[in-house]
Amino acid sequence: MARKRNPNGAGSIWQRKDGRYEARVYVRQPDGTRKRKTVYGATWEECDEKRQELVRRDRQGIPTPSRSAKLSEWLPYWLEEHVRPERKRTTYVKYEMHTRLYLVPLLGNRRLESLTTANVRRMLSAVTAQASAATAKEAHRVLRTALTAACREELISRNVVQLVPAPQVEPRELCPWTLDESLTFLEAARSDALYPAFVLAVALGLRRGEILGLQWRDVDLDRRTLTVRTTLNRGGKELYLDTTKNRRARVIPVPRMCVAPLRWQHMRQAGQRAALGAEWHDSGLVFTTRSGRPIEPRNLYRSFQRVSTSAGLPSVRLHDTRHGCASLLFAAGVAPRTVMEILGHSQIAVTMNVYTHVNAETRREAMSHMDRLLKRRR
Known part of the structure; x- marks a missing residue:
């Protein structure tokens, strides 16, 4: 009995001169094109089973390369089709x-x-x-x-x-500034145009991108609240605004020490806007260049380094001010959950394990209690 002919698109099977069976099916490629895929079998049934699997994958929209793709072909496709539409732009x-x-x-x-x-x-x-x-x-x-x-x-x-295990990386030793060092830095930064930004970094522990992505519509100085919902990042040759790292906005009460610098920044920016007139670039950002455009993130870091060096302070990253902020909040007795919300962490373990540091003075004070607890009776 002759076998039925396969329908269009289902491929075909024939016997080769060496006795094996061969089937060919047009299937979808990772790049969206269609190419012919060849499979083999020792028997007609084995070859037909492989053919049916190819047809099933194709009807489900699953790409089946006619040959195993090279990594130089797969990786760009994966970036464009998987990473770009599904992940944050910074990740891409x-x-x-x-x-x-x-x-x-x-x-x-x-x-x-x-x-x-x-x-x-x-x-x-x-x-x-x-x-x-x-x-x-x-x-x-x-x-x-x-x-x-x-x-x-x-x-x-x-x-x-x-x-294959990933390489072992030695954790970076973090030594954030003490309270006195933080105060010294803020005092030295008073004359800098970015002083309000530095105050937010030290007092609120904002990330660099969150500081530069802060918009005036998210600042309420009368109620003393600040909403962190956007971050400024560099992607290739352009600066762009994105959501926060954990994609959630958070409202932070603003300490009184931050209000006056922010009011001064608002007045200073209004003067620059009035001076430039139509040439002013209205970005709505709190911190901008003299023309109203976003500030390059590296420039904020360079200014931070310049001020800290001139003040004779230990060299730390701008990001380390987050660590210092967390440690100061814990030293003040703030609950871990509250510190987590202020810093914008998605997990409290990150707050506890990474962003809290106990300085030598705190350790000395803690151990001094042992004199009282273990003091021998007289």
């Missing part, structure tokens, strides 16, 4: 950078199915030598995420990156 920029600088140059010629743990280890060693262990660890995470997406699309059966 970071992933694209690691893909362009490390993954494609070092692994681009490898095909997805032929990638081995040895390939991954050599890549990590090369990135560590070229940049640092921290950069290699991030490249490991990007590649693992990309291959996890390939597994979901059934392009590969396993993610070999999961079999």
Whole structure:
């Protein structure tokens, strides 16, 4: 009995001269095109089972490469089709950078199915030598995420990156400023045009992007509240506003020490707007250049470094003021949950384990209680 002819689009099967059976089906490619995929089987039934699987995947919209895609082909597709529409823009920029600088140059010629743990280890060693262990660890995470997406699309059966441990990175020793050092910095920064921004960094622990992305519509000086809902970031050649790191807005009560600097900033900006007239760029941001445009994040950091150096203070990052703010709040007896909400963390473990530091004076005060508790009876 002759077998029925397969319907259009379902492929065809025939017997080869070597006795095996061969089937070919047009299937969807990761780039959206359609190409013919060939499968083989020792028997007609085995070959037909493979053919039906290809047809099923195609009808479900699952791409099936006619050949195993190279990483130089898959990674750009993954960035555009998976990362760009689903993740924050800052994540896309970071992933694209690691893909362009490390993954494609070092692994681009490898095909997805032929990638081995040895390939991954050599890549990590090369990135560590070229940049640092921290950069290699991030490249490991990007590649693992990309291959996890390939597994979901059934392009590969396993993610070999999961079999290779990420490089160990020594945690950075954090020594945020003490209360006296923070006060010294603010005193030295009074004459700087960005003094109000520094006050928000020290007193509220705002991130650099949150300071520069703050808009006047989110500042209520009469009620002394400030809403953090946007952040200013650099992506490639442009600055852009985005949601906060955890995508949630938070309302922070403003200490009195922040009110006067913010009022001064509002008056100063109004004077600049009046002087430029039509040439003023109305961005609605609290902190802008003289023409009203967003401030380059690196420039805020450079100003911070210049002031702290001139004041003779220990060298710290601008981001370390968040650590100092958290430690001061804890020293004042503020509840951990409240500190978490002020700093905008998604998990309280981050607040407790990363952003709280006990300085030497606090430790000395704590241990002084032992004299009282363990004092021998006379």
